[in-house]
Amino acid sequence: MKKIIIAALALIALSGCSEQVEYSASITDNIKKISPLELWTESKEKSVVDGITYYGDTLIVNKEIALPEDYAPGENAAARKALNQLIAAGEEQGLHFAIRSGYRSYDEQNVLYSNYVARDGKAAADKYSAEPGHSEHQTGLAYDLGSVESVKDFTISFGDTPEGKWLQTHAQEYGFIIRYPEGKTHVTGYQYEPWHIRYLGRALAQDVYHSKLTLEEYFGMYNPAESQS
Ligand SMILES: [Zn+2]
Incomplete structure (x- = not known):
């Protein structure tokens, strides 16, 4: 969920320079250029909780994992x-x-x-x-x-x-x-x-x-x- 934090920081940065209107547009452009995909940092760590297998937060079931x-x-x-x-x-x-x-x-x-x-x-x-x-x-x-x-x-x-x-x-x-x-x-x-x-x-x-x-x-x-x- 890192991307939400980054997006929030970007908003703070934007609101922090409200008097410098001429910069806002370019900052917004830069934010748009960073796609959510590049910021996504899903954990891939395996864990087993109550017999249920997760990789990161994602529940996994397949031919091997029940x-x-x-x-x-x-x-x-x-x-x-x-x-x-x-x-x-x-x-x-x-x-x-x-x-x-x-x-x-x-x-x-x-x-x-x-x-x-x-x-x-x-x-x-x-x-x-x-x-x-x-x-x-x-x-x-x-x-x-x-x-x-x-x-x-x-x-x-x-x-x-x-x-x-x-x-x-x-x-x-x-x-x-x-x-x-x-x-x-x-x-x-x-x-x-x-x-x-x-x-x-x-x-x-x-x-x-x-x-x-x-x-x-x-x-x-x-x-x-x-x-x-
Ligand atoms: Zn099916």
Whole structure:
């Protein structure tokens, strides 16, 4: 949250030289040139609190890192607010998003996953579904989006729909990232899921987006040497 402090200091600096009006414009210009991205200093330190893993302030769950069975926060209010803004912005562009999935409890994930394993076998199911405790939907910070048309929902070709394309380039503006990007299965363990978005907050989402890294790579969790086996 360093950028807020810097912005506040800049305001103080501005108000401190109110009689020197001619300088204000150039100071303002300089402030604008410093983008929030350059000032963002997210901690990447790992910590585990009550069985929940964080990197900095960011809760992490993936194929390796689980959530406790009794972790049931429900839908995150900030994530929902941001999602509503994203959907409204899409509507303004003539896009019609539909929320296909949101918060899911451990037990709900258990039922889903068991059904997938019974249907497709564990190896196949693991490519598109998470073991109970390993689903990002249990955090209340993840959503699966589709379009009202729904024909391509939950398929890779959703990424080629107007909604899917817009999501790839604008989700970060609302604090979300495409959590399982194309070509990163070796890192995330998941096939490309253009529909699955994870809320990170705007500053971090933009930073991760511009880094072109998965969350695992961004936080330095991914070790290429380890995944060779
Ligand atoms: Zn999902």
